[in-house]
Amino acid sequence: MQTVKPVRGTRDLIGGEMRPHRAVIGRARDIAARFGCAEWATPIFEDTAVFARSLGETSDVVMKEMYSFPDRGGESLTLRPENTAGICRALISNGLTQTLPQKVFYAGPMFRYERPQKGRYRQFHQIGIEILGAPEPLADAEAIACGWDILASLGVGGAVTLELNTLGDGPSRAAYRAALVEYFTAHEARLSPDSRARLARNPLRILDSKDEADRALVAAAPLIEGFLTAGAAGFFAQVQADLTRFGVPFTVNPRIVRGLDYYSHTAFEFVTTTLGAQGTVMAGGRYDGLVAELGGPAVPGVGWAAGVERLALMIADPPAGPAPVAVVPVAAEAEGAALGLLAELRRAGIGAEIAYRGNLRRRMERANRIQARAAVLLGADEIARGVVQLKDLASGEQREVARADLPAALA
Ligand code: ATP
Ligand code: MG
Numbered sequence: 001m002q003t004v005k006p007v008r009g010t011r012d013l014i015g016g017e018m019r020p021h022r023a024v025i026g027r028a029r030d031i032a033a034r035f036g037c038a039e040w041a042t043p044i045f046e047d048t049a050v051f052a053r054s055l056g057e058t059s060d061v062v063m064k065e066m067y068s069f070p071d072r073g074g075e076s077l078t079l080r081p082e083n084t085a086g087i088c089r090a091l092i093s094n095g096l097t098q099t100l101p102q103k104v105f106y107a108g109p110m111f112r113y114e115r116p117q118k119g120r121y122r123q124f125h126q127i128g129i130e131i132l133g134a135p136e137p138l139a140d141a142e143a144i145a146c147g148w149d150i151l152a153s154l155g156v157g158g159a160v161t162l163e164l165n166t167l168g169d170g171p172s173r174a175a176y177r178a179a180l181v182e183y184f185t186a187h188e189a190r191l192s193p194d195s196r197a198r199l200a201r202n203p204l205r206i207l208d209s210k211d212e213a214d215r216a217l218v219a220a221a222p223l224i225e226g227f228l229t230a231g232a233a234g235f236f237a238q239v240q241a242d243l244t245r246f247g248v249p250f251t252v253n254p255r256i257v258r259g260l261d262y263y264s265h266t267a268f269e270f271v272t273t274t275l276g277a278q279g280t281v282m283a284g285g286r287y288d289g290l291v292a293e294l295g296g297p298a299v300p301g302v303g304w305a306a307g308v309e310r311l312a313l314m315i316a317d318p319p320a321g322p323a324p325v326a327v328v329p330v331a332a333e334a335e336g337a338a339l340g341l342l343a344e345l346r347r348a349g350i351g352a353e354i355a356y357r358g359n360l361r362r363r364m365e366r367a368n369r370i371q372a373r374a375a376v377l378l379g380a381d382e383i384a385r386g387v388v389q390l391k392d393l394a395s396g397e398q399r400e401v402a403r404a405d406l407p408a409a410l411a
Contacts, residue, residue, distance in 0.1 A: 009114070009122025019320065020312035021125070025107045028127040028150045028306075032105035035146040037129050039105045042086035048076040054085035054290055056202065065112040079111035082305060084287065085294070087130050092296035100133025100299065107308070119278030119310045128284070130303035132291070137235050140266040140286055140302045141242030147282050147304050148248045151270060156314045160270045160281060163253035164243075166236040167204070167267050167285070168228050176227040177203055187217050207257045223254045232265065239266055264288050266302065275310055282306035324351035325410060326367030326393075330360050330379035337383045341376065341403070348407035352376075368393060374410065 006012065013021055029039065048068050055062045067079040080086055083106050096102055107127045114120055129146055131139045144162065151157050167173060180203040188196060192211040199206065207218050228236070243250055250268075258267045267285035275281070284304025291299035325345065329338035338354060345352040353370060355363045367375045377389040388406060391398040401409050 007122065009116035011121060011123075016317075016320070019318050020315055021308060023315060023318040024154060024308050024311045025125075025127055027153055029105060029107065031150045031153055032129050032146060034149075035103065035129070035142065037103040037105035037146070039107075040087060040090060041106065041108065042080075042083065042090045044109065044111075045077045045079050046086055046089060048078040050085050050089050050294065051078050051081060053293055054088065055081075059205075061112065065114055067111045067113060081112045082110055083108065083126060083128055084130060084290070084301075084303060084305070088132070088291045088294055088296070088299075088301065091132055091291065091299065092294060097133075097291070097297050097299055101139070102130075102132045104130045104132065104303075106130075117277070119275050119307070119313060121309060125308035126305045127308060128303060128305035130301055132301045133299050134302070135288070135300045137238035137266075138242050140239045141246060141248075143284065143302050143304060144239075144243060144250075144266075144268060145246040145248050147270065147284070147306065148246075150306075151282065151311075154311060154315050156272070156281075156311065159274050159314060160272045162248065162250040162268060162270050163256050164240070164250045164266070164268045165252065165254055165256035166224065166228065166232060166239075166265055167257060167263055168224055168232040169235075169264060172224065172228045172232045173204075173264065176222070176224050179222045179227060180204065180206070183221050184217065190217060204257050207255060218255065225254060235265055258283065258285050268304070270306075272314065274314060278307075278310060280307075281310045281314070322351060323371050323373040324353045325374045325376055326363070326370065326372035327352055327354045328360065328363045328367060328375050328377045329354075330377055334379050334383060338378060341378065341388070341406075345376075345407065345410070350407060350410050376406065 051066060052062055061081045066081055068076055071077050087104055087106065091097055091102060108125065109123050110126050111123050113122060116122060129143060131143050148162065151160055168176065181199065184191060184199050184203060184206055188199065190213055191199065192209065192214050195206045195209050195211065195214045206214060207221065209215065209218065256267050256269055263285045265286040268283065269280050270282040271279045272281055273279060282304055286300070286302040288300040290301055291297065327338050327342045327345070329335045342352050342354050353372065355366045358366065364375060372393055374393055375391045377391060382388050386403050387400050388403055389398055390401045390409060
C-alpha cells in the first residue's frame with residue numbers, strides 16, 4: 001500500500017518546533033490583552049460569500065488562493081484565508097455593532113493555495129488584532145503600537161522596520177485612481193497580464209505587484225500624497241503624531257498598498273530583511289467599508305495580521321520547560337508505592353516520569369536518557385520509614401528526604 005503523505009504546503013509541528021510557535025502566540029495574546037483586546041475565535045470555514053464580498057472579487061486571494069468547496073448540502077464554503085472578514089461577520093452575527101468599540105485579538109490557522117516556499121505555506125497561522133467601531137486616528141496608532149510592542153517583546157524589534165502609508169479617504173482615492181489609470185494606460189504594453197487586468201478593476205493593486213516589469217513602472221507612478229484631501233492628510237498626520245508619542249519608530253513609504261480591497265486611510269507593514277523573499281511579518285490598515293460590505297451597519301475598523309511561522313523563524317529558541325524527575329522503584333515490591341509517589345508529585349505541579357518497565361539499572365539509564373534532573377529512588381526500607389532517596393543526576397549527589405518534604409525539595 002502506498003504511504004500517506006502530508007498535503008503540499010502543510011507542515012507538522014513536532015515537539016521542540018512547537019515552542020517558538022507557542023511563544024509567538026502566547027506573547028502576542030498577553031500584550032494584546034494589555035491593550036484591552038478580548039480574544040475571539042471564529043470558525044475555520046465560512047460561507048464563501050464572506051470572503052468574496054469582503055476581499056473583493058478581483059483580489060489575488062479570491063481569484064487564485066482560496067480553498068473553496070461545496071459541502072454535502074451544496075453550500076459553497078471556504079477555508080478562511082484570513083480572519084478580518086470572519087471577525088467582522090461575527091461582530092454582525094452576534095449583535096455587537098451596537099456595543100462599540102470592540103477590540104479583538106485572534107490566533108489560528110489560515111489557508112491559501114499558494115506556491116509553498118520558506119515562510120509561505122498553504123496552511124499557516126496568523127495572530128492579529130482588530131479595533132472595530134473607532135473612526136479616530138488614535139485607534140490606528142494604538143493598533144500599530146500593539147503590533148510594535150509584540151515584535152519588540154519577541155526580541156525582533158531591531159530586525160524590523162515599520163513602513164507606513166495612507167490610501168486616503170474616498171475622494172482622495174478616486175482622484176488618485178484616475179491618475180493611476182491615466183499613467184498605467186499610457187504604459188499598458190509594458191504591464192504584466194495580471195496588472196493589465198487590474199488596470200480595469202483596481203489599478204491601486206498594480207502598486208502591490210511583485211512582477212519585475214510592473215515594479216519598474218510602479219517606481220515612476222504618481223504618489224498618493226499629491227491627491228489627498230485636507231481631511232485625509234490631517235488624519236495621516238495625526239496617526240504619525242500619535243505613533244511618535246507612543247514611541248513607535250516608522251518610515252513613510254508611499255508604495256505600501258495592501259493587497260485587499262477594503263482598506264482606506266492607514267496602510268502599513270512591518271518588514272524585515274532577515275527572511276529572504278518573505279519579508280513582511282505583520283501587515284494591516286484601516287478598513288472602514290468592510291462591515292457594511294458584509295451587510296452590517298457602517299462600522300469602521302483598523303487592524304493587522306502577522307504570520308506566526310515567519311515570526312517563529314526570527315525569534316531566539318525559547319527555553320524548554322524544567323526537566324522532569326524520574327521516579328525509580330529499586331525493587332519490584334516498591335512498584336505500587338512508586339506509582340502513588342508519581343501521582344503525588346505531578347499533582348504538586350512537578351513534572352515526573354516513570355519507566356514502564358526495567359530493573360533498577362535500566363531505569364537509571366532511562367532517567368539519564370530523558371535528561372531527568374533528579375531520580376527519586378524508593379525501596380521497601382524507604383517506604384517503611386516514609387522517606388525517599390533524592391539523587392541529583394548532574395552532580396551524582398544523593399540525600400535522604402522525608403516524603404512529605406519532597407515537593408518542596410524539588411520546587
Ligand atoms: P505576501 O505579500 O507575503 O503574500 P500578503 O499581503 O498576502 O503577504 P497578508 O494577507 O497581509 O499577507 O497576511 C499578513 C501576514 O500573514 C503576512 O505578512 C505574512 O507574515 C503572513 N502570511 C501571509 N500569507 C502567508 C503564507 N502563505 N504562509 C505563511 N505566512 C503568510
Ligand atoms: Mg499573499
